[in-house]
Amino acid sequence: MGAAAVGGGAAAVGARALRGSARSVLRAGWGGGCRRLWTLSGRAAAAGSSSAGASSGSGALSPFDRRLKRKQKNWAALQVEPAKCDYLREEETIEKLIQVDIAENALKNAVESEIPTVNVVADEEFLPFKEDTFDLVVSSLSLHWVNDLPRAFREIHQVLKPDGVFIGAMFGGDTLYELRCSLQLAELEREGGFSPHVSPFTAVSDLGHLLSRAGFNTLTVDTDEIQVNYPGLFEVMEDLQGMGESNCSWNRKPLLHRETMLAAAAIYREMYGNSDGSVPATFQIYYMIGWKFHESQARPAQRGSATVSFGDLAKIDGLLSRIKK
Numbered sequence: 547m548g549a550a551a552v553g554g555g556a557a558a559v560g561a562r563a564l565r566g567s568a569r570s571v572l573r574a575g576w577g578g579g580c581r582r583l584w585t586l587s588g589r590a591a592a593a594g595s596s597s598a599g600a601s602s603g604s605g606a607l608s609p610f611d612r613r614l615k616r617k618q619k620n621w622a623a624l625q626v627e628p629a630k631c632d633y634l635r636e637e638e639t640i641e642k643l644i645q646v647d648i649a650e651n652a653l654k655n656a657v658e659s660e661i662p663t664v665n666v667v668a669d670e671e672f673l674p675f676k677e678d679t680f681d682l683v684v685s686s687l688s689l690h691w692v693n694d695l696p697r698a699f700r701e702i703h704q705v706l707k708p709d710g711v712f713i714g715a716m717f718g719g720d721t722l723y724e725l726r727c728s729l730q731l732a733e734l735e736r737e738g739g740f741s742p743h744v745s746p747f748t749a750v751s752d753l754g755h756l757l758s759r760a761g762f763n764t765l766t767v768d769t770d771e772i773q774v775n776y777p778g779l780f781e782v783m784e785d786l787q788g789m790g791e792s793n794c795s796w797n798r799k800p801l802l803h804r805e806t807m808l809a810a811a812a813i814y815r816e817m818y819g820n821s822d823g824s825v826p827a828t829f830q831i832y833y834m835i836g837w838k839f840h841e842s843q844a845r846p847a848q849r850g851s852a853t854v855s856f857g858d859l860a861k862i863d864g865l866l867s868r869i870k871k
Contacts, residue, residue, distance in 0.1 A: 608693040609746060611794045612669075615691055616648050619790035623651035631788035634772065634829060638684055646673070647688075649790070670698040675705045682706075685714040687831070690747055691794070699760035709840035712762065718769060718830035719747040724818045725782055725827060729802075732810035741799035750832050762836025764843065770831050775824040779811040782827045 622628060643663045647653050653665040668674050670685070670692050683702050692698045702712050733740035748756075753767050776782045786792055802810075819825050837843065 609795050609797070610691055610693055611796050612648070612691075612693070615790075615794040618787070618792050618794060619647070619649035620651040622788050622790035623649060623655045625788060628655050628788070631785055633774075634687060634789070634831075638686075644675075644680075646670075652790070671701060673701045673705055677704050678707045679705045680707060681710050683710070683712045685712075685716070687715055687717060689714060689716040695748060696756055696759060699756055699762070703761045703836075703838055706838040708838055709843060710838045712757075712834070712836045712838075714834045716832050716834075717747060718832045719749055720771070720828060720830040721747060722782075722786075722827060722829070724814060724825070725779065728779065728810045728814035728817065729806075731813050732806050733802075736803065736806045736809055741797070746795070748832075753832060753834055757834060757836045760836075761838065763839055764835075764837045766833075766835040768833045770833065772829045772831065773826045774829065775820060775826055777823075778825055779807075779814045782825070 622631065625631075643659075643661050644666060645653055645656050645663060646666045646668045648667070648669060650667050653667065656663070656665065666674065670689065671694050683706055685702070689695060689698060706712060730740040750767060750769055754765055757765050757767075776785070814825050815823075
């Protein structure tokens with residue numbers, strides 16, 4: 547395979563052979579750093595977005611403050627051990643890599659390897675690459691922060707060569723439902739109302755349609771859940787900050803009262819707590835694969851061209867039993 551594209555945000559990568567990503571179980575104590583009990587290891591090749599294309603202004607069409615997201619990711623990338631909180635990203639190894647991310651510091655923390663690598667600060671919605679450039683584009687856990695997801699898919703489709711493939715992973719709608727419910731109930735109890743503290747997510751039922759509209763075919767969409775155990779709510783939120791995954795919605799509430807936070811922590815433990823005193827945090831992940839059209843690809847037969855009906859298939863058992871006799 548020639549040039550390819552990969553993204554930790556959304557990204558571009560080049561490779562002749564894509565070696566499979568490894569999954570392993572890690573365990574950590576309750577002491578400092580990221581306080582996960584177990585997690586899938588790995589880190590997707592970085593990729594992302596630039597300030598030039600970042601959206602500004604609030605509203606239904608642009609729910610996220612992209613400038614704030616850049617600050618959050620840059621802050622997370624400057625921590626003493628930033629890789630400690632990257633356990634939700636899968637590592638991909640390729641022959642040639644162009645890493646793209648909205649945050650320049652995230653690119654500086656990219657995993658070093660012998661693969662020829664170029665780092666580009668760019669936005670998933672405005673990829674700075676020519677049409678038909680890459681054989682492969684991989685995006686790992688960043689598209690859930692994109693304001694215009696259909697546009698991002700179109701951009702990825704455009705930079706792929708014919709018969710190129712897009713492989714993506716993004717957080718889904720059930721992600722952090724325990725945290726969301728606990729915060730909402732605590733705010734209702736202590737403040738008489740609640741604001742969104744977890745960002746909106748795309749429904750898995752919409753992904754296939756969005757990818758198809760962008761021009762992808764031979765689609766595969768799947769879901770998985772990763773559950774990580776933490777000492778409590780505050781450790782969950784600390785790790786989210788360390789991942790650069792803090793909420794950046796325009797309509798977010800800037801501060802939470804201490805009493806509300808303590809109430810949320812108690813509710814979290816009461817409703818979802820484990821028998822050992824830890825609390826679970828669920829991360830739902832959507833996996834997607836889509837191909838850019840090429841004449842060599844297999845295509846479905848024309849409607850009405852079948853030579854055997856489904857009704858005939860029901861007679862197979864009877865036919866086989868007669869043959870055995």
